[in-house]
Amino acid sequence: MKLVEGITYSHEHVKIDLSGVKNNEDCNLNVFDETVEEFKELYTKGVRNIIEVTNRGIGRDVEYIKAVAKETDLNILCSTGYYKSPFFPKEVYDLSSKQLAKIMIDEIINGIEDSGVRAEVIGEIGTSQNSIEEEEKKVFIAGALAHVETGKAIITHTTLGKLGLEQIDLLKSHGMNIEKLIISHVDLTGDLDYILRLIDKGANVAFDTIGKENYQPDGVRIDMLKEICKRGLSDKVLMSMDITRKSHLKGRGGIGYSYLLDNFIPRLIENGVSAEDIKTITEKNIVTILN
Ligand SMILES: [Zn+2]
Structure with missing residues (x-):
């Protein structure tokens, strides 16, 4: 599935269950x-794609x-992979990186379950706060292997x-092209x-916890x-809300x-970021990364 011209929210959950x-x-x-x-409201405001x-x-x-x-006419791209510890299903503990990569590759090439929908992205695969746990490392290696095989971001x-x-x-040590990597939630730092x-290492960075002011004031995100835009690096940034x-x-x-769209942009x-930089961040970068 291709992206449709317009705004993309690069990191969202339409449905997710972390309640257990x-x-x-x-x-x-x-x-x-x-x-x-x-989502219907997003469409009227120019959003066309949700990752x-x-x-x-x-x-x-x-x-x-x-x-x-x-219902909404939005183009929603689906993902494959495993989130992070302790949210992993049993197979992450049971299988090797190679076997986990095979599952991801199958969802990318043949589709997810019997839905007829292929995974377009490997994500969101995560690490814990202070260390990369053993199973997380296994999933990252699997993700890199699936990326090398399919070219997916x-x-x-x-x-x-x-x-x-x-x-x-x-x-990188498992062969990934870092230009195809989006690191999420960096705004929280x-x-x-x-x-x-x-x-500088080639990665793309996502400011995708916009509005979560209990973690980080938006003023810091804006500064x-x-x-980043002043340094001419807007082509490495994405934005989203991460509603969960x-x-x-x-x-x-x-x-x-x-x-x-209503508040943050x-x-x-107002703070001097150009309309061109905003278009680069909200529309163009994701096209380059997913292609
Ligand atoms: Zn996340």
Whole structure:
């Protein structure tokens, strides 16, 4: 499936269930009508593509995604892979990196289950906050092998933005083309020098926790983006909301998916980021990375 011309949200979950491990029903995002309503609004504001980074073991539901796409006309790309410890399904503990890569490659080439939908991305595969755990390492090696075989991009999860450099080293040592890597949640670090180092290594960086001000004020995100754009590096940045909870949705008191367009981008413009840089970040970069 190709991208449609327009805005892409690069890191989202249409449906995800982390409620078991987190022991919190709010983390079971499964409210079809409310999601459809918000996605229809996104469409009117120019969004055309959603990269859905839910994968094996955390409630990925391709038939549900297909139904949302049909109702909203949004192009929703699906993912393969495994999230992070302790959210892994049993197969991650039982199988080798090679065997896990084979499962990913099968979902990329032949499709996910019997849905007829192929995985377009390997993601979000993640690491813990202070170390890459054994099973996480296994999944990263599997992801790199699947990337080498299929050319598909990898979207990683970092915990609070940490260990991006270690992720690059690990993937690179197994043959990955780092230009095809998107490191997520880097905005949570608030550390511009660190983010510039990731870019310097060739990786793309995602500011994809926009509006989560309990973790990081948006003012810090804006200051960092302004500086990155000033250095001519807007072609290495992506943006998204990473909505994962029912309470993130508008109807439940949350900021909702459209906050990026309604609130955050206008503030970037007020702070001197050019419309061209915003178009590069929200529309163009993902095309280069996924091609
Ligand atoms: Zn994540």
